Amino acid sequence: MNNTADVIIIGAGVIGSATAYYLTRKGHSVIVLEKSPFLGDGGSSRNGGGVRQSGRDPRELPLAMYGVKHLWPGLSEELGMDVEYCQSGNLRLGKTEEHLAILRGLTDRAAACGLGVSMIDAAQARTICPYLSEEVIGASWCPTDGHANPMLVTLAYYRKARANGARFITGQRVQAIQKVRGQARRVVCGDETFEGDTIVLAAGYGSRAIAAGLGIDLPMNTLLMEVLVTEEQPPMFSQMLGTAMADFYGHQSKHGSFVFGGSSGFEAHNRDDGRPVNHSITAPCICRGVMGYFPALAGTKIVRTWAGWLDEMADHIPAIGPVAEVPGLLVGCGFSGHGFGIAPAVGTVLADLAAGDTPPLEVSAFRYDRFKAKL
Amino acid sequence: MSATDWNDRICTLGPFEPAPGDGFIVCRCVEITQGDVRRAVHDGMFTLHEVRRLLRCGMGLCQGQICGRLVRGIVAKELGVSPTALEEVTARAPMRPVEMRVFGSEEAGA
Ligand SMILES: Cc1cc2nc3c(=O)[nH]c(=O)nc-3n(C[C@H](O)[C@H](O)[C@H](O)COP(=O)(O)OP(=O)(O)OC[C@H]3O[C@@H](n4cnc5c(N)ncnc54)[C@H](O)[C@@H]3O)c2cc1C
Numbered sequence: 001m002n003n004t005a006d007v008i009i010i011g012a013g014v015i016g017s018a019t020a021y022y023l024t025r026k027g028h029s030v031i032v033l034e035k036s037p038f039l040g041d042g043g044s045s046r047n048g049g050g051v052r053q054s055g056r057d058p059r060e061l062p063l064a065m066y067g068v069k070h071l072w073p074g075l076s077e078e079l080g081m082d083v084e085y086c087q088s089g090n091l092r093l094g095k096t097e098e099h100l101a102i103l104r105g106l107t108d109r110a111a112a113c114g115l116g117v118s119m120i121d122a123a124q125a126r127t128i129c130p131y132l133s134e135e136v137i138g139a140s141w142c143p144t145d146g147h148a149n150p151m152l153v154t155l156a157y158y159r160k161a162r163a164n165g166a167r168f169i170t171g172q173r174v175q176a177i178q179k180v181r182g183q184a185r186r187v188v189c190g191d192e193t194f195e196g197d198t199i200v201l202a203a204g205y206g207s208r209a210i211a212a213g214l215g216i217d218l219p220m221n222t223l224l225m226e227v228l229v230t231e232e233q234p235p236m237f238s239q240m241l242g243t244a245m246a247d248f249y250g251h252q253s254k255h256g257s258f259v260f261g262g263s264s265g266f267e268a269h270n271r272d273d274g275r276p277v278n279h280s281i282t283a284p285c286i287c288r289g290v291m292g293y294f295p296a297l298a299g300t301k302i303v304r305t306w307a308g309w310l311d312e313m314a315d316h317i318p319a320i321g322p323v324a325e326v327p328g329l330l331v332g333c334g335f336s337g338h339g340f341g342i343a344p345a346v347g348t349v350l351a352d353l354a355a356g357d358t359p360p361l362e363v364s365a366f367r368y369d370r371f372k373a374k375l
Numbered sequence: 376m377s378a379t380d381w382n383d384r385i386c387t388l389g390p391f392e393p394a395p396g397d398g399f400i401v402c403r404c405v406e407i408t409q410g411d412v413r414r415a416v417h418d419g420m421f422t423l424h425e426v427r428r429l430l431r432c433g434m435g436l437c438q439g440q441i442c443g444r445l446v447r448g449i450v451a452k453e454l455g456v457s458p459t460a461l462e463e464v465t466a467r468a469p470m471r472p473v474e475m476r477v478f479g480s481e482e483a484g485a
Binding site: 001037038039040041045151152155158159162167168169170171172229230231232255278283284285287288290291297298299300301302303304305306 | 382383384385405418419420422424425428429431434435436438462465467468469472473474475476478479480481
């Protein structure tokens with residue numbers, strides 16, 4: 001089997017798979033190496049499906065807005081699979097004056113970057129979503145936000161990239177990237193070696209150890225976040241929901257289940273035995289958060305819960321782009337819990353950079369070497 | 376001849392050909408047919424995890440207790456492997472559906 005391609009991608013999450021697809025669309029040969037036996041088994045199959053622009057770091061907003069404008073609307077058609085993209089807005093809810101102050105801050109910062117987001121009162125919020133608790137006194141509202149099904153998006157990118165000729169190999173843990181004549185070229189997995197003109201490192205937290213082998217440190221940690229899913233309910237509302245205090249976030253999916261994510265507050269101190277498993281205190285805490293804003297859901301049954309790791313960068317935004325010390329290497333990792341919504345845009349940018357084309361957006365805010373000591 | 380390495384997704388089963396029994400519903404919770412499962416395998420979903428994530432079979436109210444073995448059998452047959460050669464899927468808490476007000480309660484006996 002030929003182990004050489006124009007581009008070798010490390011990691012078959014939504015970022016690696018999207019990059020692979022956009023590269024095949026340009027006619028490049030691609031090999032994707034994934035350590036798990038299953039495709040997209042990292043954060044990409046475990047996230048809450050939010051396709052949000054509101055509430056983002058201003059540095060990330062251009063990517064989020066570009067994706068929502070140019071990529072998400074046609075994605076199902078392009079990939080030949082209904083990825084359940086639903087663009088009916090994001091409501092971020094508040095119950096107190098302090099909550100509204102937080103929401104106003106977020107709204108002002110995003111509006112200053114050109115995002116259509118505004119504060120609305122309780123009556124307006126109830127017109128948009130009639131099931132809100134009486135305690136809600138206001139909200140921020142971004143009508144162009146939405147959600148999609150993360151498992152389908154990741155697999156749809158894989159399926160289409162594979163149909164276009166990309167070679168995905170699961171159960172293939174990358175140990176090292178090696179330089180040849182000063183250029184990143186060889187990717188070593190046990191006794192198998194792969195070679196590419198460009199290497200894209202999109203292995204989530206796993207990227208840190210691989211980059212370290214080249215003398216590059218990507219300052220990130222893991223953080224376990226949890227999600228629950230309810231039984232199917234008749235359609236109640238289609239918006240993405242969140243709260244000023246991040247008690248929970250979520251939406252109702254196309255088939256009727258609610259998907260709610262959240263935390264217990266003990267994320268930094270959870271036991272870590274090497275597998276992403278739920279902690280018994282978290283899902284009940286998410287339930288209390290949901291019922292506090294949607295009392296009508298108190299009788300709805302939970303059918304599943306799961307957990308997934310975030311790759312949390314020191315300043316909560318990813319590293320995207322070329323590495324000056326290692327020509328031929330591109331990184332795309334550290335998405336810090338919000339990489340799903342921007343994945344189509346990031347995949348587009350990484351594919352352009354790997355192909356030597358000019359990306360539609362400038363990504364220097366995401367340089368891997370932006371981190372400086374505090375003094 | 377050595378067994379196919381299904382980890383290398385360049386492997387293909389050839390185009391999907393309809394077969395008798397494709398209309399048979401294997402997962403009643405989300406109404407997935409034998410044909411849906413076979414088509415997913417032909418589309419490159421070579422593991423139970425991927426088939427489930429694509430089709431949601433086994434992730435409805437019964438959590439796969441009814442369809443789990445059937446889906447495993449269909450995927451194994453398409454790939455030409457023994458059903459026991461396929462991976463275990465993850466059982467998720469709570470083990471049976473629980474109302475939010477019960478799950479979220481901190482009170483004993485609530
Ligand atoms: C609970 C939860 C909720 C979230 N909610 C949202 C949300 O609502 N909206 C949003 O935008 N984002 C959300 N996110 C974040 C989002 O899921 C991630 O940012 C996104 O999936 C990152 O994709 P990725 O491809 O970089 O990472 P991953 O999906 O983690 O993929 C990285 C892949 O690299 C592989 N890998 C690691 N090491 C190696 C190695 N040595 N060799 C080969 N392969 C390797 C891993 O196995 C993995 O498959 C959430 C995340 C979690 C966990």
